[in-house]
Amino acid sequence: MKKVYLMALAALAAFAFAGCDTEVSEKDVKEDVRKEAEKIVYNHDTLYQTALLQSLTLGNFDGSITVGDFRKKGDTGLGTFQSVNGEMIMLDGKVYRAAWDGTVEEVKDDETIPFAATTHFDEDYTIELTNINDLETLTRILSDYVNEKGKNYIYCVKVEGDFDTLNLRSVKPQTKPYKTLAEAMKSDQVFFDYENLGGTIVGVYCPNYLDGVNFYGWHMHFLSNDREKGGHLLGVKFSKATVKIDLTNGVDIFMPDTDKFQELNLAADQGDDIKNVEAGRK
Ligand SMILES: [Zn+2]
Structure with a gap:
């Protein structure tokens, strides 16, 4: 307000x-x-983000916005929940948790979010992809596309299809005093491998100047069509999928109204920690 x-x-x-x-x-x-x-x-071409990747990686896991308020800012996105309780996938205005035990549930509006990003998804471009054998190939092709359209914009994508293999991960909720995110991932991430699963990969691309504020490059989460499986995407293989792309030329960052947030040294170089968090077990 x-x-x-x-x-x-x-x-x-x-x-x-x-x-x-x-x-x-x-x-x-x-x-x-x-x-x-x-x-x-109500600019649809804005990525709304709560807090910063740096604050999350430093262990600032307490939520600063409710799911209900976050849902007013967009309909498609990804992030995590209070205490890093699972991976968030936001699709068609609904917010889902892919939990560490492999289950997926729709999350109630009163839960809170320490880090997430969302936009109102407007399909600007559509491409068909065939015979993608790994995540690196998928992100390279999408990056080529982004370089053509303007690498300094933000992009949100939905990759829809039947996937031959999916390698996903989630994480167990953390207790106080919180570790850093990299430490939490070391001890508490859980991996799931699936075959022949239909669903949607939600991805966000951030340009290099937002490195640390969000993930530089591609960050992707998956949700199955039956809304029963999901997680942070570590690997994928498919023969055919449709990629819907939303070019987003604005960013709106909500900074938590807490003393803890003001105590953090957000300029500290966390490059290695962020890479480890993103890459999972690789
Ligand atoms: Zn993730």
């Missing part, structure tokens, strides 16, 4: 400045401000 108000004020100031030569009634101004603020707040 605070944000809407500030944006409205900014829009009002801009409008007043630009329109100083013309006579405009107060009623007209307010209407215009409202429309302008709505346009900004």
Whole structure:
């Protein structure tokens, strides 16, 4: 709410400045401000992110936004939950947890989120991919596509198909005092390998200048069509899939309102930790 108000004020100031030569009634101004603020707040081409990858990797696992509020910011995304309780997949406006025990459930609106990103998915491009034998090939082809369209934008993708093999992982919820994410992954990640499973890979691409704020390059999670299997994607093989791509040219970062967040040294180089977290057992 605070944000809407500030944006409205900014829009009002801009409008007043630009329109100083013309006579405009107060009623007209307010209407215009409202429309302008709505346009900004509901911009579909914004990646909304809560907290930073750096704060998560440093062990800041306490949620700062509810699932209910997060769902107002987008319909497609990925992340994790309070205490790193499983991998989040957001698809068609619903938020799912792929838990460490291999189950998937839809998550209630009152749970909280320490790190996640979402956007309103608008399909800008569609490509068909065939005979992909590993995740590296998939991300290389998608990166080639991104380089063509503009490598400094953010992209959200949905890869839909029947997958020959899927290598997924999740993680057990952590208890306080929290370890770093890399340490938690070392002791508490769990792997799942599946064959012949239909579903959707949700992926987010962030450009290099956002490295650390989010994952530089591709970060992908999977959810099966029957909503019973899922996790962070470590490996994949398929003969045919459709990739829907949403070019996203804005980012909105919500910074947690906690003392702990202010204590973190977010500029510390965590490059190796982040790579280890992303790569799983490899
Ligand atoms: Zn992940």
